[in-house]
Amino acid sequence: MAGMTKEQKQIAVTGVLLIVLVLVWSFSGKKKPVSAPVVPVAGGQAKTAAVQKPAEGASAPLPDKQAEGKMLSNQQERLKLSWGRDPFLEMADKEIEGPNLKLQGISVGKNKKGYALINDEIVREGQKYQEYDVVKIEKDKVLIKKGDQPFYLLFPAEEQ
Numbered sequence: 001m002a003g004m005t006k007e008q009k010q011i012a013v014t015g016v017l018l019i020v021l022v023l024v025w026s027f028s029g030k031k032k033p034v035s036a037p038v039v040p041v042a043g044g045q046a047k048t049a050a051v052q053k054p055a056e057g058a059s060a061p062l063p064d065k066q067a068e069g070k071m072l073s074n075q076q077e078r079l080k081l082s083w084g085r086d087p088f089l090e091m092a093d094k095e096i097e098g099p100n101l102k103l104q105g106i107s108v109g110k111n112k113k114g115y116a117l118i119n120d121e122i123v124r125e126g127q128k129y130q131e132y133d134v135v136k137i138e139k140d141k142v143l144i145k146k147g148d149q150p151f152y153l154l155f156p157a158e159e160q
Helices: 006-028 065-080 087-093
Strands: 038-040 046-048 103-108 114-118 121-124 132-137 141-146 149-154
Touching: 103 141, 114 132, 121 132
Parallel strands: none
Antiparallel strands: 038 046, 103 114, 114 121, 132 141, 141 149
8 A cells, every 4th residue: 555646545445335335235235044942852852844925915914813812811801900009199198298388589689699588577698487488589499307307389370
């Protein structure tokens, strides 16, 4: 390659890459042969069972009526089985209670310090209200925290 021009080197590299591409493409289209199952035969020898390949475009054979009936009866028996307790049913019976706090008003001044009116008491960011820490006061909600569990207090929905 030392005595070749730049154009000749580019043509040689392109030709090699083209050959590699053709080889990869030709081998990727071939399907792997299916190995036949081995069936044990008396005398300790194994015999390869004949495998019938479906014709091109043919679908897989349907199960016979007896096998289909057995499968259907098995499914019906499974429907009768008891699966035990339903974990979601237990949660539906219990009402999930949040904090018994009612957001009544928010005031945010020019200095961005916010005050909130919660259950007729005025609180500000960083203050503790009952067992909750007032983390952040925004123009439409208040973030409070009890331990590691944060809550947003929102204004109650207005009834019409």
